Amino acid sequence: MIEIIQLILESPFLQRALIAAVLIAVVAAASGTFLVFRGLSFMASGVAHAALGGTALGIFLQDSGLVPWFDPILGALLFSVLVAVFTGYAGESGITQKMEVAVGVSFALSMSLAVFLMYYIPPYRVPQIWGYLIGDILLLNNIDVIMLASTAVLLGFITLLFNKEFVYVSVDMEGSLAHGMNARAYHYLMLVVSALAIALATKAVGAILVYAVMVAPAAASNELVKSVRGVILSVFIIALVAELVGLATSFVVFVSPSAIAGILAALSYLLALQIKRMREKVHVELDDSSLETENLEEVLEQSVTHEHREGHVH
Protein backbone atom coordinates (compact mmCIF):
# COMPACT_ATOMS: atom_id res chain seq x y z
CA MET A 1 0.00 0.00 0.00
CA ILE A 2 2.75 2.41 1.06
CA GLU A 3 4.66 1.53 -2.08
CA ILE A 4 1.72 2.50 -4.23
CA ILE A 5 1.35 5.85 -2.48
CA GLN A 6 5.07 6.45 -2.85
CA LEU A 7 4.85 5.64 -6.54
CA ILE A 8 2.01 8.11 -6.97
CA LEU A 9 3.84 10.81 -5.07
CA GLU A 10 6.95 10.31 -7.14
CA SER A 11 5.39 10.33 -10.58
CA PRO A 12 3.60 13.54 -11.59
CA PHE A 13 2.19 11.92 -14.73
CA LEU A 14 0.37 9.43 -12.50
CA GLN A 15 -0.94 12.23 -10.32
CA ARG A 16 -2.25 14.02 -13.37
CA ALA A 17 -3.85 10.83 -14.62
CA LEU A 18 -5.61 10.25 -11.30
CA ILE A 19 -6.88 13.84 -11.16
CA ALA A 20 -8.06 13.55 -14.75
CA ALA A 21 -9.86 10.29 -13.92
CA VAL A 22 -11.86 12.04 -11.19
CA LEU A 23 -12.56 15.04 -13.46
CA ILE A 24 -13.74 12.86 -16.33
CA ALA A 25 -16.02 11.02 -13.92
CA VAL A 26 -17.47 14.39 -12.90
CA VAL A 27 -18.07 15.30 -16.56
CA ALA A 28 -19.72 11.93 -17.13
CA ALA A 29 -21.99 12.31 -14.11
CA ALA A 30 -22.95 15.90 -14.87
CA SER A 31 -23.29 15.65 -18.62
CA GLY A 32 -23.58 11.99 -19.67
CA THR A 33 -26.49 11.46 -17.30
CA PHE A 34 -28.61 14.20 -18.86
CA LEU A 35 -27.69 13.26 -22.42
CA VAL A 36 -28.90 9.71 -21.75
CA PHE A 37 -32.07 11.08 -20.11
CA ARG A 38 -32.76 13.02 -23.28
CA GLY A 39 -32.01 10.00 -25.46
CA LEU A 40 -29.03 11.84 -26.92
CA SER A 41 -26.16 9.49 -26.14
CA PHE A 42 -25.13 9.77 -29.78
CA MET A 43 -24.26 13.42 -29.20
CA ALA A 44 -21.08 12.50 -27.29
CA SER A 45 -19.55 10.94 -30.39
CA GLY A 46 -21.07 13.59 -32.68
CA VAL A 47 -19.44 16.40 -30.75
CA ALA A 48 -16.07 14.63 -30.50
CA HIS A 49 -15.97 14.23 -34.27
CA ALA A 50 -17.13 17.78 -34.83
CA ALA A 51 -14.20 18.86 -32.68
CA LEU A 52 -12.00 16.96 -35.12
CA GLY A 53 -13.39 19.01 -38.01
CA GLY A 54 -12.91 22.18 -36.01
CA THR A 55 -9.30 21.28 -35.26
CA ALA A 56 -8.67 20.76 -38.96
CA LEU A 57 -10.14 24.17 -39.69
CA GLY A 58 -8.02 25.74 -36.95
CA ILE A 59 -4.83 24.20 -38.28
CA PHE A 60 -5.72 25.27 -41.80
CA LEU A 61 -6.39 28.88 -40.78
CA GLN A 62 -3.21 29.00 -38.73
CA ASP A 63 -0.98 27.29 -41.25
CA SER A 64 -2.22 29.09 -44.35
CA GLY A 65 -1.54 32.39 -42.59
CA LEU A 66 -5.15 33.53 -42.97
CA VAL A 67 -5.69 33.82 -39.20
CA PRO A 68 -2.32 33.09 -37.60
CA TRP A 69 -3.51 33.48 -34.00
CA PHE A 70 -6.28 30.90 -34.37
CA ASP A 71 -5.47 28.02 -32.02
CA PRO A 72 -6.90 24.69 -33.24
CA ILE A 73 -8.66 24.21 -29.90
CA LEU A 74 -10.78 27.29 -30.68
CA GLY A 75 -11.91 25.56 -33.87
CA ALA A 76 -12.75 22.44 -31.89
CA LEU A 77 -14.81 24.38 -29.35
CA LEU A 78 -16.53 26.42 -32.05
CA PHE A 79 -17.58 23.32 -33.98
CA SER A 80 -18.78 21.47 -30.91
CA VAL A 81 -20.93 24.44 -29.93
CA LEU A 82 -22.29 24.63 -33.47
CA VAL A 83 -23.30 20.97 -33.25
CA ALA A 84 -25.02 21.64 -29.94
CA VAL A 85 -26.89 24.66 -31.29
CA PHE A 86 -27.90 22.84 -34.46
CA THR A 87 -29.09 19.86 -32.42
CA GLY A 88 -30.94 22.14 -30.05
CA TYR A 89 -32.61 23.97 -32.90
CA ALA A 90 -33.84 20.72 -34.42
CA GLY A 91 -35.22 19.62 -31.06
CA GLU A 92 -36.82 22.84 -29.85
CA SER A 93 -40.20 21.17 -29.74
CA GLY A 94 -38.76 18.50 -27.47
CA ILE A 95 -38.70 15.67 -30.01
CA THR A 96 -35.61 13.53 -29.49
CA GLN A 97 -35.60 11.77 -32.87
CA LYS A 98 -35.15 15.09 -34.64
CA MET A 99 -32.14 15.87 -32.48
CA GLU A 100 -30.55 12.51 -33.25
CA VAL A 101 -30.86 13.26 -36.95
CA ALA A 102 -29.29 16.68 -36.45
CA VAL A 103 -26.36 15.10 -34.61
CA GLY A 104 -25.91 12.59 -37.44
CA VAL A 105 -25.95 15.31 -40.09
CA SER A 106 -23.48 17.57 -38.28
CA PHE A 107 -21.27 14.55 -37.58
CA ALA A 108 -21.08 13.82 -41.30
CA LEU A 109 -20.62 17.49 -42.19
CA SER A 110 -17.72 18.11 -39.83
CA MET A 111 -15.96 14.86 -40.76
CA SER A 112 -16.28 15.76 -44.44
CA LEU A 113 -14.90 19.19 -43.69
CA ALA A 114 -12.00 17.66 -41.79
CA VAL A 115 -11.11 15.39 -44.71
CA PHE A 116 -11.58 18.25 -47.18
CA LEU A 117 -9.18 20.49 -45.25
CA MET A 118 -6.61 17.74 -44.79
CA TYR A 119 -5.70 18.17 -48.45
CA TYR A 120 -4.62 21.73 -47.74
CA ILE A 121 -2.77 21.10 -44.49
CA PRO A 122 0.92 20.16 -44.53
CA PRO A 123 1.16 16.39 -43.99
CA TYR A 124 3.24 16.67 -40.84
CA ARG A 125 0.33 18.38 -39.06
CA VAL A 126 -2.32 15.86 -40.02
CA PRO A 127 -1.51 13.54 -37.07
CA GLN A 128 -2.44 16.43 -34.77
CA ILE A 129 -6.01 16.09 -36.05
CA TRP A 130 -6.16 12.37 -35.46
CA GLY A 131 -4.47 12.90 -32.11
CA TYR A 132 -7.79 14.27 -31.05
CA LEU A 133 -9.39 10.88 -31.22
CA ILE A 134 -6.58 8.89 -29.65
CA GLY A 135 -5.54 10.73 -26.52
CA ASP A 136 -3.89 9.09 -23.55
CA ILE A 137 -4.72 9.77 -19.93
CA LEU A 138 -1.11 9.00 -18.95
CA LEU A 139 0.33 11.64 -21.28
CA LEU A 140 -1.43 14.74 -19.93
CA ASN A 141 0.45 17.96 -19.25
CA ASN A 142 -0.44 20.57 -16.66
CA ILE A 143 -2.37 22.74 -19.08
CA ASP A 144 -4.56 19.78 -20.10
CA VAL A 145 -5.38 19.11 -16.46
CA ILE A 146 -6.11 22.77 -15.72
CA MET A 147 -8.42 23.06 -18.73
CA LEU A 148 -10.18 19.85 -17.86
CA ALA A 149 -10.55 20.95 -14.25
CA SER A 150 -12.06 24.30 -15.14
CA THR A 151 -14.53 22.60 -17.50
CA ALA A 152 -15.48 20.03 -14.91
CA VAL A 153 -15.97 22.69 -12.23
CA LEU A 154 -18.07 24.87 -14.52
CA LEU A 155 -20.15 21.92 -15.68
CA GLY A 156 -20.57 20.64 -12.13
CA PHE A 157 -21.65 24.08 -10.92
CA ILE A 158 -24.18 24.55 -13.71
CA THR A 159 -25.57 21.08 -13.15
CA LEU A 160 -25.91 21.64 -9.41
CA LEU A 161 -27.76 24.86 -10.05
CA PHE A 162 -30.00 23.77 -12.93
CA ASN A 163 -30.39 20.00 -12.66
CA LYS A 164 -34.14 20.33 -12.05
CA GLU A 165 -34.52 22.46 -15.16
CA PHE A 166 -32.54 19.97 -17.25
CA VAL A 167 -34.75 17.17 -15.95
CA TYR A 168 -37.96 19.11 -16.59
CA VAL A 169 -36.90 19.96 -20.13
CA SER A 170 -36.24 16.27 -20.73
CA VAL A 171 -39.46 15.04 -19.08
CA ASP A 172 -41.97 17.55 -20.37
CA MET A 173 -40.76 20.37 -22.62
CA GLU A 174 -44.27 21.64 -23.47
CA GLY A 175 -45.44 21.60 -19.89
CA SER A 176 -42.31 23.40 -18.69
CA LEU A 177 -42.81 26.12 -21.28
CA ALA A 178 -46.50 26.48 -20.51
CA HIS A 179 -45.82 26.84 -16.78
CA GLY A 180 -43.64 29.84 -17.55
CA MET A 181 -40.16 28.29 -17.32
CA ASN A 182 -37.75 29.50 -19.97
CA ALA A 183 -37.39 25.93 -21.19
CA ARG A 184 -35.68 26.84 -24.46
CA ALA A 185 -32.83 28.61 -22.68
CA TYR A 186 -32.19 25.61 -20.44
CA HIS A 187 -32.49 23.28 -23.42
CA TYR A 188 -29.66 25.17 -25.17
CA LEU A 189 -27.66 25.68 -22.00
CA MET A 190 -27.62 21.96 -21.33
CA LEU A 191 -26.56 21.06 -24.88
CA VAL A 192 -23.90 23.78 -25.26
CA VAL A 193 -22.27 23.18 -21.89
CA SER A 194 -22.24 19.43 -22.50
CA ALA A 195 -20.69 19.97 -25.91
CA LEU A 196 -17.92 22.18 -24.50
CA ALA A 197 -17.17 19.65 -21.80
CA ILE A 198 -17.09 16.77 -24.27
CA ALA A 199 -14.78 18.65 -26.65
CA LEU A 200 -12.32 19.62 -23.90
CA ALA A 201 -12.40 16.18 -22.32
CA THR A 202 -11.76 14.64 -25.74
CA LYS A 203 -8.79 16.93 -26.27
CA ALA A 204 -7.40 15.90 -22.91
CA VAL A 205 -7.91 12.15 -22.73
CA GLY A 206 -8.99 11.08 -26.21
CA ALA A 207 -12.29 10.12 -27.68
CA ILE A 208 -12.24 6.46 -26.66
CA LEU A 209 -12.28 7.20 -22.96
CA VAL A 210 -14.83 9.98 -23.37
CA TYR A 211 -17.29 7.77 -25.28
CA ALA A 212 -16.77 4.98 -22.82
CA VAL A 213 -17.57 6.94 -19.70
CA MET A 214 -20.09 9.40 -21.15
CA VAL A 215 -22.66 6.89 -22.29
CA ALA A 216 -22.36 3.40 -20.83
CA PRO A 217 -22.34 4.21 -17.10
CA ALA A 218 -25.31 6.55 -17.49
CA ALA A 219 -27.21 3.99 -19.54
CA ALA A 220 -26.42 1.28 -16.98
CA SER A 221 -27.48 3.43 -14.03
CA ASN A 222 -30.65 4.54 -15.76
CA GLU A 223 -31.72 0.90 -16.06
CA LEU A 224 -31.40 0.19 -12.36
CA VAL A 225 -31.45 3.33 -10.24
CA LYS A 226 -34.82 4.94 -9.61
CA SER A 227 -34.01 8.55 -8.79
CA VAL A 228 -32.21 11.29 -10.69
CA ARG A 229 -29.76 11.96 -7.88
CA GLY A 230 -29.06 8.25 -7.53
CA VAL A 231 -28.28 7.99 -11.24
CA ILE A 232 -25.83 10.91 -11.10
CA LEU A 233 -23.98 9.37 -8.15
CA SER A 234 -23.95 5.93 -9.66
CA VAL A 235 -22.56 7.26 -12.97
CA PHE A 236 -19.74 8.96 -11.08
CA ILE A 237 -18.86 5.76 -9.23
CA ILE A 238 -19.01 3.46 -12.26
CA ALA A 239 -16.95 5.86 -14.38
CA LEU A 240 -14.34 6.39 -11.67
CA VAL A 241 -13.97 2.69 -10.87
CA ALA A 242 -13.67 1.82 -14.57
CA GLU A 243 -10.94 4.44 -15.04
CA LEU A 244 -9.00 3.52 -11.89
CA VAL A 245 -9.10 -0.18 -12.72
CA GLY A 246 -7.95 0.73 -16.24
CA LEU A 247 -5.03 2.73 -14.86
CA ALA A 248 -4.08 0.01 -12.39
CA THR A 249 -4.23 -2.68 -15.05
CA SER A 250 -1.98 -0.68 -17.34
CA PHE A 251 0.76 -0.98 -14.74
CA VAL A 252 0.54 -4.74 -14.51
CA VAL A 253 -0.11 -5.59 -18.15
CA PHE A 254 1.03 -3.71 -21.24
CA VAL A 255 -2.34 -2.24 -22.24
CA SER A 256 -4.02 1.13 -22.81
CA PRO A 257 -5.84 2.26 -19.65
CA SER A 258 -8.58 3.90 -21.75
CA ALA A 259 -9.28 0.63 -23.50
CA ILE A 260 -9.71 -1.24 -20.21
CA ALA A 261 -11.91 1.57 -18.84
CA GLY A 262 -14.01 1.47 -22.00
CA ILE A 263 -14.47 -2.28 -21.83
CA LEU A 264 -15.42 -2.15 -18.16
CA ALA A 265 -17.88 0.69 -18.69
CA ALA A 266 -19.53 -1.17 -21.56
CA LEU A 267 -19.71 -4.32 -19.44
CA SER A 268 -21.45 -2.34 -16.69
CA TYR A 269 -24.28 -1.65 -19.13
CA LEU A 270 -24.58 -5.31 -20.14
CA LEU A 271 -24.60 -6.30 -16.49
CA ALA A 272 -27.29 -3.72 -15.70
CA LEU A 273 -29.48 -5.04 -18.52
CA GLN A 274 -29.10 -8.55 -17.19
CA ILE A 275 -29.87 -7.56 -13.61
CA LYS A 276 -32.93 -5.66 -14.77
CA ARG A 277 -34.19 -8.67 -16.68
CA MET A 278 -33.75 -10.91 -13.68
CA ARG A 279 -35.54 -8.40 -11.45
CA GLU A 280 -38.43 -8.17 -13.88
CA LYS A 281 -38.81 -11.94 -13.88
CA VAL A 282 -39.05 -11.99 -10.11
CA HIS A 283 -41.57 -9.15 -10.24
CA VAL A 284 -43.78 -10.93 -12.73
CA GLU A 285 -43.79 -14.07 -10.60
CA LEU A 286 -44.61 -12.05 -7.49
CA ASP A 287 -47.36 -10.19 -9.29
CA ASP A 288 -48.87 -13.46 -10.46
CA SER A 289 -48.97 -14.99 -7.02
CA SER A 290 -50.38 -11.86 -5.40
CA LEU A 291 -53.05 -11.72 -8.07
CA GLU A 292 -54.10 -15.28 -7.37
CA THR A 293 -54.44 -14.82 -3.63
CA GLU A 294 -56.39 -11.61 -4.11
CA ASN A 295 -58.72 -13.37 -6.45
CA LEU A 296 -59.23 -16.24 -4.06
CA GLU A 297 -60.07 -13.89 -1.21
CA GLU A 298 -62.44 -11.99 -3.39
CA VAL A 299 -64.16 -15.17 -4.49
CA LEU A 300 -64.44 -16.33 -0.92
CA GLU A 301 -65.80 -12.98 0.21
CA GLN A 302 -68.30 -12.89 -2.57
CA SER A 303 -69.51 -16.39 -1.91
CA VAL A 304 -69.84 -15.65 1.80
CA THR A 305 -71.85 -12.48 1.26
CA HIS A 306 -73.92 -14.33 -1.28
CA GLU A 307 -74.82 -16.98 1.23
CA HIS A 308 -75.70 -14.28 3.71
CA ARG A 309 -78.02 -12.60 1.30
CA GLU A 310 -79.62 -15.83 0.31
CA GLY A 311 -80.04 -16.61 3.97
CA HIS A 312 -81.88 -13.34 4.43
CA VAL A 313 -84.20 -14.01 1.57
CA HIS A 314 -85.08 -17.44 2.79
Next chain:
Amino acid sequence: MASEPLLEAHNLAVRYPNGELALHNVSFHIKSPSFMAIIGPNGSGKSTLVKTFLGLIKPFKGSIRVNGYDSVKKSRNIRKMVRYVPQRDRIELTIPMKVKDIVLMGRLLKKLPPRFASSKDIRIAKEALEQVDMAELWERPFPELSGGQRQRVLVARALASEGSILVLDEPLAGTDVESQDLIVKALGKYHKENDVSIVMVTHDLNPVHLLVEDVLLLKNTVIGIGEPCSIMDPELMKKVYGPTARIVEHSGHRYCMTRDSGIDRHD
Protein backbone atom coordinates in the same frame (compact mmCIF):
# COMPACT_ATOMS: atom_id res chain seq x y z
CA MET B 1 -59.78 41.98 -14.58
CA ALA B 2 -62.88 39.99 -13.71
CA SER B 3 -64.71 41.45 -16.66
CA GLU B 4 -62.09 40.19 -19.14
CA PRO B 5 -63.21 37.03 -20.90
CA LEU B 6 -61.31 33.81 -20.22
CA LEU B 7 -60.74 33.26 -23.93
CA GLU B 8 -61.39 35.64 -26.77
CA ALA B 9 -60.45 34.78 -30.36
CA HIS B 10 -60.71 37.07 -33.35
CA ASN B 11 -60.62 35.57 -36.80
CA LEU B 12 -57.88 33.18 -35.70
CA ALA B 13 -56.08 30.95 -38.21
CA VAL B 14 -53.28 28.54 -37.29
CA ARG B 15 -51.21 26.27 -39.47
CA TYR B 16 -49.73 22.88 -38.57
CA PRO B 17 -45.93 22.70 -38.90
CA ASN B 18 -46.44 21.04 -42.31
CA GLY B 19 -48.28 24.13 -43.58
CA GLU B 20 -51.79 22.69 -43.51
CA LEU B 21 -54.47 24.88 -41.95
CA ALA B 22 -55.38 23.53 -38.54
CA LEU B 23 -57.80 26.28 -37.64
CA HIS B 24 -59.44 29.03 -39.67
CA ASN B 25 -61.98 31.79 -39.05
CA VAL B 26 -62.06 31.01 -35.35
CA SER B 27 -63.87 33.71 -33.40
CA PHE B 28 -65.53 33.16 -30.05
CA HIS B 29 -65.47 34.30 -26.49
CA ILE B 30 -65.89 32.51 -23.19
CA LYS B 31 -66.69 34.28 -19.93
CA SER B 32 -64.42 34.01 -16.90
CA PRO B 33 -64.31 32.01 -14.71
CA SER B 34 -65.59 28.93 -16.48
CA PHE B 35 -65.23 25.18 -16.64
CA MET B 36 -65.07 24.74 -20.38
CA ALA B 37 -64.55 21.81 -22.70
CA ILE B 38 -63.09 21.95 -26.19
CA ILE B 39 -64.50 19.02 -28.10
CA GLY B 40 -64.25 17.69 -31.61
CA PRO B 41 -62.95 14.67 -33.52
CA ASN B 42 -59.29 13.82 -34.06
CA GLY B 43 -57.40 16.37 -36.09
CA SER B 44 -60.04 19.04 -35.51
CA GLY B 45 -57.49 21.47 -34.05
CA LYS B 46 -58.36 21.18 -30.35
CA SER B 47 -54.80 20.79 -29.09
CA THR B 48 -53.60 23.33 -31.62
CA LEU B 49 -56.02 25.88 -30.22
CA VAL B 50 -54.72 25.23 -26.71
CA LYS B 51 -51.09 25.48 -27.75
CA THR B 52 -51.88 28.70 -29.58
CA PHE B 53 -53.43 30.43 -26.61
CA LEU B 54 -50.52 29.26 -24.43
CA GLY B 55 -48.19 30.98 -26.87
CA LEU B 56 -46.50 27.71 -27.88
CA ILE B 57 -47.63 28.19 -31.49
CA LYS B 58 -47.91 31.54 -33.26
CA PRO B 59 -51.15 32.22 -35.08
CA PHE B 60 -50.95 32.56 -38.83
CA LYS B 61 -53.73 35.14 -38.79
CA GLY B 62 -55.90 36.83 -36.19
CA SER B 63 -55.37 36.72 -32.45
CA ILE B 64 -56.45 35.05 -29.26
CA ARG B 65 -56.44 36.55 -25.77
CA VAL B 66 -56.45 34.86 -22.39
CA ASN B 67 -57.92 37.01 -19.61
CA GLY B 68 -57.17 39.96 -21.85
CA TYR B 69 -53.54 39.03 -22.57
CA ASP B 70 -52.54 38.52 -26.18
CA SER B 71 -51.11 35.04 -26.80
CA VAL B 72 -48.10 36.36 -28.72
CA LYS B 73 -47.20 39.62 -27.02
CA LYS B 74 -48.12 38.70 -23.47
CA SER B 75 -47.40 34.98 -23.35
CA ARG B 76 -45.28 35.53 -20.23
CA ASN B 77 -48.31 36.87 -18.33
CA ILE B 78 -50.46 34.03 -19.61
CA ARG B 79 -47.98 31.38 -18.53
CA LYS B 80 -47.88 32.82 -15.02
CA MET B 81 -51.60 32.05 -14.72
CA VAL B 82 -51.58 28.68 -16.41
CA ARG B 83 -51.08 25.15 -15.13
CA TYR B 84 -50.90 22.78 -18.05
CA VAL B 85 -51.30 19.03 -18.43
CA PRO B 86 -50.12 17.95 -21.88
CA GLN B 87 -51.28 14.78 -23.57
CA ARG B 88 -49.97 11.87 -21.57
CA ASP B 89 -47.69 10.53 -24.29
CA ARG B 90 -45.77 13.80 -24.34
CA ILE B 91 -44.27 12.90 -20.97
CA GLU B 92 -40.94 11.12 -21.41
CA LEU B 93 -40.68 7.94 -19.39
CA THR B 94 -36.93 7.40 -19.77
CA ILE B 95 -36.13 9.64 -16.82
CA PRO B 96 -36.31 8.05 -13.35
CA MET B 97 -38.91 10.43 -11.91
CA LYS B 98 -40.92 9.44 -8.88
CA VAL B 99 -44.58 10.31 -8.45
CA LYS B 100 -43.59 13.01 -5.97
CA ASP B 101 -41.12 14.54 -8.45
CA ILE B 102 -43.84 14.88 -11.07
CA VAL B 103 -46.36 16.44 -8.69
CA LEU B 104 -43.80 18.80 -7.16
CA MET B 105 -42.80 19.82 -10.69
CA GLY B 106 -46.10 21.72 -10.93
CA ARG B 107 -45.09 23.88 -7.97
CA LEU B 108 -41.37 24.14 -8.60
CA LEU B 109 -41.86 25.27 -12.20
CA LYS B 110 -43.49 28.41 -10.82
CA LYS B 111 -40.44 29.20 -8.69
CA LEU B 112 -36.96 30.47 -9.56
CA PRO B 113 -33.83 28.30 -9.58
CA PRO B 114 -32.67 26.41 -7.60
CA ARG B 115 -36.34 25.49 -7.05
CA PHE B 116 -36.14 23.75 -3.69
CA ALA B 117 -39.31 22.15 -2.40
CA SER B 118 -40.44 23.65 0.90
CA SER B 119 -42.48 21.70 3.43
CA LYS B 120 -45.49 23.68 2.24
CA ASP B 121 -44.88 22.50 -1.34
CA ILE B 122 -44.69 18.92 -0.13
CA ARG B 123 -47.88 19.24 1.91
CA ILE B 124 -49.81 20.71 -1.01
CA ALA B 125 -48.45 18.08 -3.40
CA LYS B 126 -49.55 15.30 -1.05
CA GLU B 127 -53.00 16.83 -0.70
CA ALA B 128 -53.31 17.00 -4.48
CA LEU B 129 -52.42 13.34 -4.78
CA GLU B 130 -55.06 12.49 -2.19
CA GLN B 131 -57.65 14.19 -4.40
CA VAL B 132 -57.01 11.60 -7.09
CA ASP B 133 -56.49 8.73 -4.64
CA MET B 134 -52.78 8.29 -5.34
CA ALA B 135 -51.28 9.42 -2.04
CA GLU B 136 -49.80 6.02 -1.19
CA LEU B 137 -47.78 6.01 -4.40
CA TRP B 138 -45.74 9.07 -3.39
CA GLU B 139 -42.38 7.26 -3.67
CA ARG B 140 -43.33 5.05 -6.63
CA PRO B 141 -41.41 5.43 -9.94
CA PHE B 142 -43.69 7.31 -12.33
CA PRO B 143 -42.81 5.27 -15.45
CA GLU B 144 -43.94 2.06 -13.71
CA LEU B 145 -47.53 3.25 -13.22
CA SER B 146 -50.43 2.27 -15.46
CA GLY B 147 -51.70 4.78 -18.02
CA GLY B 148 -54.67 5.79 -15.89
CA GLN B 149 -52.52 6.22 -12.81
CA ARG B 150 -50.04 8.36 -14.69
CA GLN B 151 -52.88 10.56 -15.87
CA ARG B 152 -54.11 10.95 -12.30
CA VAL B 153 -50.64 12.00 -11.18
CA LEU B 154 -50.50 14.59 -13.95
CA VAL B 155 -53.86 16.00 -12.89
CA ALA B 156 -52.51 16.14 -9.34
CA ARG B 157 -49.54 18.09 -10.70
CA ALA B 158 -51.97 20.70 -12.04
CA LEU B 159 -54.02 20.75 -8.82
CA ALA B 160 -50.88 21.26 -6.73
CA SER B 161 -49.56 24.10 -8.84
CA GLU B 162 -50.56 27.75 -8.72
CA GLY B 163 -52.36 29.89 -11.27
CA SER B 164 -55.95 30.72 -12.06
CA ILE B 165 -56.32 28.64 -15.24
CA LEU B 166 -55.97 24.86 -15.49
CA VAL B 167 -55.49 23.61 -19.02
CA LEU B 168 -55.75 19.86 -19.59
CA ASP B 169 -55.19 18.20 -22.95
CA GLU B 170 -57.14 14.93 -23.17
CA PRO B 171 -56.92 14.06 -19.47
CA LEU B 172 -59.42 11.23 -19.89
CA ALA B 173 -57.98 9.55 -22.99
CA GLY B 174 -57.06 5.93 -22.48
CA THR B 175 -58.04 5.80 -18.83
CA ASP B 176 -60.22 3.22 -17.11
CA VAL B 177 -63.59 4.17 -15.64
CA GLU B 178 -62.19 4.41 -12.12
CA SER B 179 -59.47 6.88 -13.09
CA GLN B 180 -61.95 8.84 -15.21
CA ASP B 181 -64.36 9.21 -12.31
CA LEU B 182 -61.62 10.25 -9.93
CA ILE B 183 -60.24 12.85 -12.31
CA VAL B 184 -63.65 14.29 -13.15
CA LYS B 185 -64.67 14.42 -9.49
CA ALA B 186 -61.39 16.05 -8.43
CA LEU B 187 -61.60 18.70 -11.16
CA GLY B 188 -65.25 19.46 -10.43
CA LYS B 189 -64.56 19.84 -6.72
CA TYR B 190 -61.51 22.00 -7.35
CA HIS B 191 -63.41 24.31 -9.67
CA LYS B 192 -66.23 24.69 -7.18
CA GLU B 193 -64.01 25.38 -4.17
CA ASN B 194 -61.47 27.66 -5.82
CA ASP B 195 -61.67 30.68 -8.04
CA VAL B 196 -60.13 28.96 -11.05
CA SER B 197 -61.08 28.34 -14.64
CA ILE B 198 -60.62 24.92 -16.21
CA VAL B 199 -60.11 24.38 -19.94
CA MET B 200 -60.30 20.74 -20.91
CA VAL B 201 -59.67 19.26 -24.33
CA THR B 202 -61.63 16.06 -24.78
CA HIS B 203 -63.09 13.94 -27.54
CA ASP B 204 -65.80 12.63 -25.26
CA LEU B 205 -67.97 15.15 -23.47
CA ASN B 206 -70.16 12.63 -21.66
CA PRO B 207 -67.99 12.03 -18.55
CA VAL B 208 -67.83 15.77 -17.81
CA HIS B 209 -71.25 16.73 -19.15
CA LEU B 210 -72.68 17.64 -15.76
CA LEU B 211 -69.71 19.79 -14.69
CA VAL B 212 -68.95 21.73 -17.81
CA GLU B 213 -70.42 25.21 -18.21
CA ASP B 214 -69.29 26.08 -21.73
CA VAL B 215 -68.53 23.84 -24.68
CA LEU B 216 -66.62 24.78 -27.79
CA LEU B 217 -67.24 22.36 -30.64
CA LEU B 218 -64.44 22.45 -33.19
CA LYS B 219 -63.83 20.97 -36.57
CA ASN B 220 -61.04 23.23 -37.82
CA THR B 221 -63.36 26.13 -37.14
CA VAL B 222 -66.05 26.83 -34.57
CA ILE B 223 -69.05 24.59 -35.27
CA GLY B 224 -70.88 25.36 -32.07
CA ILE B 225 -70.52 27.09 -28.75
CA GLY B 226 -72.76 27.06 -25.70
CA GLU B 227 -73.99 24.93 -22.84
CA PRO B 228 -73.45 21.16 -23.05
CA CYS B 229 -77.08 20.35 -23.85
CA SER B 230 -77.33 22.94 -26.59
CA ILE B 231 -74.20 21.57 -28.24
CA MET B 232 -75.57 18.03 -28.07
CA ASP B 233 -77.79 18.80 -31.00
CA PRO B 234 -78.36 15.96 -33.48
CA GLU B 235 -77.63 18.14 -36.50
CA LEU B 236 -74.42 19.59 -35.05
CA MET B 237 -73.17 16.19 -33.95
CA LYS B 238 -73.83 14.62 -37.34
CA LYS B 239 -71.98 17.46 -38.98
CA VAL B 240 -68.92 16.72 -36.90
CA TYR B 241 -68.99 13.03 -36.08
CA GLY B 242 -70.76 11.68 -39.15
CA PRO B 243 -74.19 10.15 -39.70
CA THR B 244 -73.81 7.46 -37.03
CA ALA B 245 -73.87 10.00 -34.20
CA ARG B 246 -77.00 9.73 -32.04
CA ILE B 247 -78.25 11.89 -29.21
CA VAL B 248 -79.54 10.10 -26.16
CA GLU B 249 -81.55 11.81 -23.45
CA HIS B 250 -80.95 10.68 -19.90
CA SER B 251 -82.35 12.29 -16.72
CA GLY B 252 -82.92 15.59 -18.43
CA HIS B 253 -79.54 15.82 -20.17
CA ARG B 254 -78.56 15.07 -23.71
CA TYR B 255 -75.60 12.82 -24.45
CA CYS B 256 -74.01 12.04 -27.75
CA MET B 257 -73.47 8.42 -28.74
CA THR B 258 -71.19 7.62 -31.64
CA ARG B 259 -70.58 4.20 -33.14
CA ASP B 260 -67.59 3.79 -30.86
CA SER B 261 -68.48 6.13 -28.06
CA GLY B 262 -65.58 6.76 -25.76
CA ILE B 263 -63.02 5.54 -28.25
CA ASP B 264 -61.60 8.22 -30.43
CA ARG B 265 -61.79 6.86 -33.92
CA HIS B 266 -63.63 9.46 -35.93
CA ASP B 267 -62.29 10.96 -39.10
